Amino acid sequence: MKYVLIRLLRSVLTLVIVVTVVFLLMRMMPIEGYFGASFDKLDEAQKTAKLENLGLLDPWYIQLKNFYNDLIKGDFGESITYRPKVAITKILGEKLITSLRFGMASLGISLVVGLSLGVLMARYKGKFWDKLGTCYVVGANAVPVVIYYLLIQVFFTQIFNLPLLYDKTDPKSWILPVFCLSLVNIAYYAMWIRRYMVDELNKDYVRLARAKGLKNKEIMIRHVMRNAFVPMAQYLPASILYTVSGSIYVESLFSIPGTGGLLVTAIQRQDNTLVQALVLLYSSIGIIGLMLGDILMATFDPRIKLGNEGGSR
Amino acid sequence: MAQKTIEEIINSEVILSVEDLVIKFNLRGKELTAIRGASLDLHKGESLAIVGESGSGKSVFNKSFMGLLDANGRIESGSIIYKGQDLSKYKTEDEWIKIRGKEIAMVFQDPMTSLNPLKTVGKQVQESIELHQNLKGEEAKKLAIEILNDVGITEPERRYKQYPHEFSGGMRQRVVIAIAVACNPNILICDEPTTALDVTIQAQILQLLKNLQDKYDLTIIYITHDLGVVANVADRIAVMYAGDIIELGSSEEVFFDPKHPYTWALLSSLPQLGIKGEALYSIKGTPPNLFKEIKGDAFAPRNPHALKIDFVERPPYFEVSPTHKARTWLLDSRSPKVEPPLLIKKMQEMGAKRGDIID
Numbered sequence: 001m002k003y004v005l006i007r008l009l010r011s012v013l014t015l016v017i018v019v020t021v022v023f024l025l026m027r028m029m030p031i032e033g034y035f036g037a038s039f040d041k042l043d044e045a046q047k048t049a050k051l052e053n054l055g056l057l058d059p060w061y062i063q064l065k066n067f068y069n070d071l072i073k074g075d076f077g078e079s080i081t082y083r084p085k086v087a088i089t090k091i092l093g094e095k096l097i098t099s100l101r102f103g104m105a106s107l108g109i110s111l112v113v114g115l116s117l118g119v120l121m122a123r124y125k126g127k128f129w130d131k132l133g134t135c136y137v138v139g140a141n142a143v144p145v146v147i148y149y150l151l152i153q154v155f156f157t158q159i160f161n162l163p164l165l166y167d168k169t170d171p172k173s174w175i176l177p178v179f180c181l182s183l184v185n186i187a188y189y190a191m192w193i194r195r196y197m198v199d200e201l202n203k204d205y206v207r208l209a210r211a212k213g214l215k216n217k218e219i220m221i222r223h224v225m226r227n228a229f230v231p232m233a234q235y236l237p238a239s240i241l242y243t244v245s246g247s248i249y250v251e252s253l254f255s256i257p258g259t260g261g262l263l264v265t266a267i268q269r270q271d272n273t274l275v276q277a278l279v280l281l282y283s284s285i286g287i288i289g290l291m292l293g294d295i296l297m298a299t300f301d302p303r304i305k306l307g308n309e310g311g312s313r
Numbered sequence: 314m315a316q317k318t319i320e321e322i323i324n325s326e327v328i329l330s331v332e333d334l335v336i337k338f339n340l341r342g343k344e345l346t347a348i349r350g351a352s353l354d355l356h357k358g359e360s361l362a363i364v365g366e367s368g369s370g371k372s373v374f375n376k377s378f379m380g381l382l383d384a385n386g387r388i389e390s391g392s393i394i395y396k397g398q399d400l401s402k403y404k405t406e407d408e409w410i411k412i413r414g415k416e417i418a419m420v421f422q423d424p425m426t427s428l429n430p431l432k433t434v435g436k437q438v439q440e441s442i443e444l445h446q447n448l449k450g451e452e453a454k455k456l457a458i459e460i461l462n463d464v465g466i467t468e469p470e471r472r473y474k475q476y477p478h479e480f481s482g483g484m485r486q487r488v489v490i491a492i493a494v495a496c497n498p499n500i501l502i503c504d505e506p507t508t509a510l511d512v513t514i515q516a517q518i519l520q521l522l523k524n525l526q527d528k529y530d531l532t533i534i535y536i537t538h539d540l541g542v543v544a545n546v547a548d549r550i551a552v553m554y555a556g557d558i559i560e561l562g563s564s565e566e567v568f569f570d571p572k573h574p575y576t577w578a579l580l581s582s583l584p585q586l587g588i589k590g591e592a593l594y595s596i597k598g599t600p601p602n603l604f605k606e607i608k609g610d611a612f613a614p615r616n617p618h619a620l621k622i623d624f625v626e627r628p629p630y631f632e633v634s635p636t637h638k639a640r641t642w643l644l645d646s647r648s649p650k651v652e653p654p655l656l657i658k659k660m661q662e663m664g665a666k667r668g669d670i671i672d
């Protein structure tokens with residue numbers, strides 16, 4: 001319990017520091033980002049007036065205070081160039097949810113399929129299933145994703161007669177993007193669970209479990225799988241949260257209106273407030289994800305106490 | 314010494330009988346013979362020590378009784394008779410499950426890694442009970458706590474809920490022993506149960522095993538490369554060299570009247586018997602290459618007393634007494650008389666006086 005509390009406090013502190021640093025960095029950006037297309041047409045006085053209006057000429061600590069005030073109210077300001085004068089929260093809201101849906105669907109599938117495949121590979125290490133799985137893992141990692149995304153798009157739309165582009169009203173249009181998103185993740189989960197299980201299988205306690213008369217299957221289920229899952233549990237919350245950031249390839253390939261690539265676009269268009277909001281969002285997700293992961297891991301692994309975090313690995 | 318007399322042991326029923334066991338391993342396309350025709354009768358209720366240097370095959374020999382050989386190993390020939398069944402013919406997991414734990418249980422060397430770090434100690438003991446004693450839930454838990462108490466863990470109710478990392482090495486070995494005992498086996502194999510522990514704890518663990526032997530009616534095999542460790546607990550000692558048992562006798566016979574030059578060498582290298590100020594004896598040479606076929610007596614190349622025949626023909630067992638036998642040509646009536654080393658002669662004199670056995 002104490003561990004959780006301290007871990008929580010530490011995360012909040014990190015978050016505050018990150019938010020502040022991001023804010024201060026954003027103040028150092030060129031001011032064009034606050035004007036949009038009108039920048040060149042305005043004279044100096046008009047520019048100053050506008051900046052004044054936005055509160056950007058106040059001393060930095062006042063700005064910071066105001067910024068935090070707004071933040072607490074859930075106000076991230078308005079977009080400037082991306083969709084002028086629209087509240088950031090409104091822009092992001094829909095996009096985040098779209099990406100989250102795709103991400104979660106794919107994550108769910110990847111976990112189920114990937115973990116099963118990995119378990120199978122560990123169980124039959126060196127045999128057919130392991131070799132087949134290894135081929136897949138290597139293939140999925142070695143071939144650039146875009147290549148098989150394109151192949152999938154070209155062939156699967158023809159063979160299975162599936163829609164090429166995402167359409168909100170057509171559930172069938174989900175299949176291909178989710179499939180694409182899952183391919184690499186399945187390989188990823190399969191690879192790690194296999195690795196951790198093989199690690200566990202070589203440990204002495206497995207030998208003792210066998211000597212006391214447990215069947216292989218029982219050893220796998222009661223001892224090995226559970227223990228192998230613990231190190232993976234650490235990254236699970238972050239993986240779940242990160243689904244909101246979408247996939248730049250898949251989303252643009254299937255024209256899904258998600259968050260994938262939004263940050264890049266925002267930077268290119270010099271939309272300072274949008275950039276700020278996205279950076280804040282992603283870094284908080286990182287921090288919260290890690291924290292949840294640590295807490296999750298601590299609930300599984302009794303050896304983890306403050307001071308020797310990660311000592312178990 | 315609370316041991317049974319050697320006659321009592323020899324006359325009690327044979328619980329496990331190994332005959333001419335040959336075990337081979339495949340290693341990178343080559344074949345290695347780890348056990349070369351070893352035979353052994355284990356008597357009910359005894360404690361037998363198997364000693365021998367590292368690599369002599371002690372673990373492999375014993376693991377084969379439980380079907381725990383590594384995947385690249387196999388029993389080539391010979392038999393392991395237990396309760397009328399030949400275990401050497403067992404192949405499937407279903408067959409071995411009937412033996413493992415229930416009939417023969419094992420305690421391994423390293424208590425620090427023998428327990429699952431993510432399960433409570435109590436649950437791991439309870440698992441054995443639920444597997445082999447037809448008890449479930451609360452009843453099984455009660456028995457688990459009782460067994461924890463029996464292996465000398467204080468406040469067993471509280472300790473039941475703790476995890477392995479909250480235990481010291483000695484305490485963990487007690488838990489491992491509890492797990493083995495909880496299977497309610499007939500035979501308990503202890504593979505270097507104290508090697509990883511410090512000396513005072515070693516003695517405690519050995520004492521514990523001795524107590525448990527009476528209480529749970531166990532036949533115990535101690536595996537060790539340290540003769541000194543088992544001097545006090547073993548009724549009989551089997552000396553293993555290069556995959557064969559080259560001398561077998563009661564503890565006293567092996568200690569005070571050893572016949573095989575390898576046993577002489579082994580005893581001479583005991584620190585407990587070393588003479589102050591003199592360098593400790595160490596055996597010259599290295600054990601034979603198990604990849605090659607061994608002709609004659611495996612120890613011959615390292616044996617300063619080796620005879621010509623030692624390099625040609627494998628010696629049979631020569632009986633020294635009804636309970637003592639050794640595989641060495643030196644015992645053949647035709648061999649020249651070879652004097653054992655000084656230290657061994659001193660031991661023999663001590664034995665003749667039937668003085669107190671080294672403690």
Ligand SMILES: Nc1ncnc2c1ncn2[C@@H]1O[C@H](COP(=O)(O)OP(=O)(O)OP(=O)(O)O)[C@@H](O)[C@H]1O
Nearest residue numbers: 338340347366367368369370371372373374383538
């Ligand atoms: N899986 C295996 N593959 C190949 N050779 C093996 C295997 N297991 C054991 N051996 C060999 O069999 C021989 C006997 O090994 P074993 O482990 O029984 O020795 P030991 O007497 O128990 O030694 P220690 O005192 O070191 O535990 C050794 O030469 C070893 O290299």
Ligand SMILES: [Mg+2]
Nearest residue numbers: 371372373504
């Ligand atoms: Mg060994």
